[in-house]
Structure formats: structure tokens, C-alpha cells
Amino acid sequence: MSEKILVIGANGQIGTELVMALRNIHGSDSVIASDINDPGYAIRHSGPYELVNVLDKDNLHHIFDKHRPTQVYLLAAILSAVGEQKPKIAWDLNMTGLLHILDFAVEFKTAKVFWPSSIAVFGPNSPQFHTPQYCVMDPNTVYGFSKLAGERWCEYYFTKHGLDVRSIRYPGLIGWRANPGGGTTDYAVHIFHEALKKGKYQSFLSADTALPMMYMDDAIRATITLMDAPADELTIRSGYNLAGISFTPAQLTAEIQKLMPGFEISYAENDPRQAIADSWPKSIDDGYAQRDWGWKLEYDLADITRDMLTNLKNMI
Numbered sequence: 001m002s003e004k005i006l007v008i009g010a011n012g013q014i015g016t017e018l019v020m021a022l023r024n025i026h027g028s029d030s031v032i033a034s035d036i037n038d039p040g041y042a043i044r045h046s047g048p049y050e051l052v053n054v055l056d057k058d059n060l061h062h063i064f065d066k067h068r069p070t071q072v073y074l075l076a077a078i079l080s081a082v083g084e085q086k087p088k089i090a091w092d093l094n095m096t097g098l099l100h101i102l103d104f105a106v107e108f109k110t111a112k113v114f115w116p117s118s119i120a121v122f123g124p125n126s127p128q129f130h131t132p133q134y135c136v137m138d139p140n141t142v143y144g145f146s147k148l149a150g151e152r153w154c155e156y157y158f159t160k161h162g163l164d165v166r167s168i169r170y171p172g173l174i175g176w177r178a179n180p181g182g183g184t185t186d187y188a189v190h191i192f193h194e195a196l197k198k199g200k201y202q203s204f205l206s207a208d209t210a211l212p213m214m215y216m217d218d219a220i221r222a223t224i225t226l227m228d229a230p231a232d233e234l235t236i237r238s239g240y241n242l243a244g245i246s247f248t249p250a251q252l253t254a255e256i257q258k259l260m261p262g263f264e265i266s267y268a269e270n271d272p273r274q275a276i277a278d279s280w281p282k283s284i285d286d287g288y289a290q291r292d293w294g295w296k297l298e299y300d301l302a303d304i305t306r307d308m309l310t311n312l313k314n315m316i
């Protein structure tokens with residue numbers, strides 16, 4: 001069966017890269033990019049595009065009816081830091097948007113749905129190191145509990161409606177093709193831009209704040225691998241833990257300084273994102289992803305640093 005893939009939120013940090021990866025695999029015409037905003041050059045000129053507001057049911061119904069997607073990737077969301085500034089708007093977009101997609105996927109018999117969760121589903125009473133798939137989860141950000149509730153809805157639609165919905169709890173993602181959208185781990189992208197532009201950076205997280213991170217190439221590969229996995233081998237329909245690699249701003253700085261010895265770092269005090277970071281795991285156990293769909297990380301911190309600096313140098 002030929003695929004018709006709808007990506008909603010295609011202009012964002014993940015969507016920009018995922019759309020291009022899916023178009024390479026399935027062919028340009030099979031992947032419909034969509035977003036509430038106009039697309040960037042690469043997406044606009046490489047395949048079909050639709051303006052979509054995931055909160056507008058009539059608009060969304062029309063898009064499902066027109067394209068009859070076999071797969072939907074829902075990436076539209078408000079992320080952790082922005083979510084704390086606009087809590088009700090974040091809740092509405094992250095929840096209502098998901099429920100619209102789940103309902104239309106059932107109505108239009110969409111074969112598979114991907115919806116990303118996050119390490120933000122964990123909270124201050126979750127184990128901080130090698131956080132397991134199943135444990136106490138008491139997220140204290142709107143973003144975090146919208147993701148936790150979203151996971152419950154995904155599992156519910158799988159159980160009650162037989163909808164093949166798949167999800168990953170992404171760590172903080174680092175990529176060079178698109179800017180991050182307002183999360184707590186954004187420092188790990190900004191630092192590379194500022195290193196190349198100014199030779200220095202002020203981190204909004206403290207030197208020793210360890211967080212799980214992942215290079216975008218690994219995240220895209222994980223997403224596509226999970227979506228290609230046989231349905232009967234998946235034991236989790238909420239969101240798979242994905243460990244990535246854990247490091248602190250100080251460790252990332254040391255790695256950048258190996259390639260740019262003059263790079264300087266300073267640390268801001270009292271940034272509201274610090275409290276969010278402190279409530280999240282420092283490292284993750286992703287044994288279920290390894291076992292169920294053969295997940296294996298490729299990029300370590302040195303690989304990420306080298307790749308980011310090499311690629312951004314040509315863009316800045």
C-alpha cells in the first residue's frame with residue numbers, strides 16, 4: 001500500500017527535519033507538510049503543503065477528507081518554557097489538538113498515528129537517575145502534565161478504538177537545521193549558534209544541570225524506526241522512554257572548547273527554566289525501546305558537538 005503521510009506542525013524544530021526525512025523515504029508527493037504558519041523554503045519547494053490549525057475541527061476534517069492519510073504525525077504543541085507563560089493556551093493546544101487527531105484518525109481509519117511525548121512527564125518525585133519506564137510521575141509543569149494526560153489518551157484510544165498510536169518520550173533535541181521552539185533544553189542549541197557568532201554564551205541553566213539530550217538525526221531515526229516496527233512487537237502505547245545522552249552545560253562547554261579553545265561560558269541566575277530542569281530526570285532507562293524495536297543510539301556528545309559546529313559554520 002502506498003503511504004499518504006500528514007505531518008502537522010511541520011515548520012518546527014522536529015517537523016523541519018522529519019518532513020524531509022519522510023519525503024526521502026516515501027517520495028515527495030506522499031508527505032503532506034502542514035502548519036498554522038507558512039512553511040520555510042525547503043518544505044515549500046519539496047512537496048505538498050497545507051495551512052492547518054489543529055484546533056479548528058472543520059479545517060482539520062477537510063484536510064483528512066481531502067488526503068485520507070495513512071499515517072499522521074502530530075507535532076503541533078506548546079513546549080515547556082513557553083507553556084509556563086501561557087498555561088491555559090498550552091493545555092488547550094496540547095490536549096484539544098491531540099483529541100481532534102485521535103478522533104479523526106479513528107473516523108478516517110488512519111493506519112498509524114505518531115504523537116511525541118517528553119521526559120517532562122516525570123516530576124520531582126520520579127527517580128532522577130536511569131528513570132524507569134514505569135515509576136512515580138508527578139510533573140509540575142503544564143507542558144509535563146499535558147504530555148502525561150496525552151499519553152493516557154493515546155493508550156486509551158489504542159485499547160478502546162484499536163487505533164495504532166505510537167509515541168516516544170523525547171529527551172531535549174539538538175539540531176542545526178531549525179531553531180528550538182521554547183523548551184528548557186534550548187540552551188544546548190543556542191550555545192552552538194552563539195559560540196560561532198560571538199565566541200561566548202550565557203547559559204540559562206547552571207553549570208552542573210544534567211539533562212537527557214539527543215541529536216536530531218538519532219531522534220528522527222528513532223521516530224521512523226518506531227513507526228516501521230511491527231505493531232504486535234510494541235508493548236507500550238503511552239510513550240517509550242528514550243535515553244539519549246545525559247550531560248551538563250559545563251560538559252558541553254568543555255567539548256566545544258576542544259574545537260574552539262577560546263569559547264567562554266557564563267551562567268545566568270534565577271532563570272525560571274532552572275526550576276523546570278531541576279524537576280526532570282538526569283538520565284533515562286530506555287530498555288523497552290531497545291527490546292521492542294531494537295533502539296540503539298549513534299551520536300555521543302563529541303559527535304554532536306563536531307556535527308553542530310561543522311554544519312552551523314556554513315549557515316551563520
Ligand SMILES: NC(=O)c1ccc[n+]([C@@H]2O[C@H](COP(=O)([O-])OP(=O)(O)OC[C@H]3O[C@@H](n4cnc5c(N)ncnc54)[C@H](O)[C@@H]3O)[C@@H](O)[C@H]2O)c1
Pocket residue numbers: 008009010011012013014015034035036037052053054055074075076077078079093116117118119169170171172173174179180181182183185
Ligand atoms: N524539541 C524538543 O526538544 C522536544 C522534546 C520533547 C518533546 N518534543 C515534542 O515534539 C513535538 C514537536 O516539537 P518541536 O520542538 O518541533 O516544536 P516547535 O515549537 O518547534 O514546533 C511546533 C510547530 O507547531 C506549529 N503549530 C503551533 N500551533 C499550531 C496549530 N494550532 N495548528 C498547527 N500547527 C501549529 C508551530 O507553528 C510550529 O511550527 C511537540 O509535541 C513537543 O512537545 C520536542
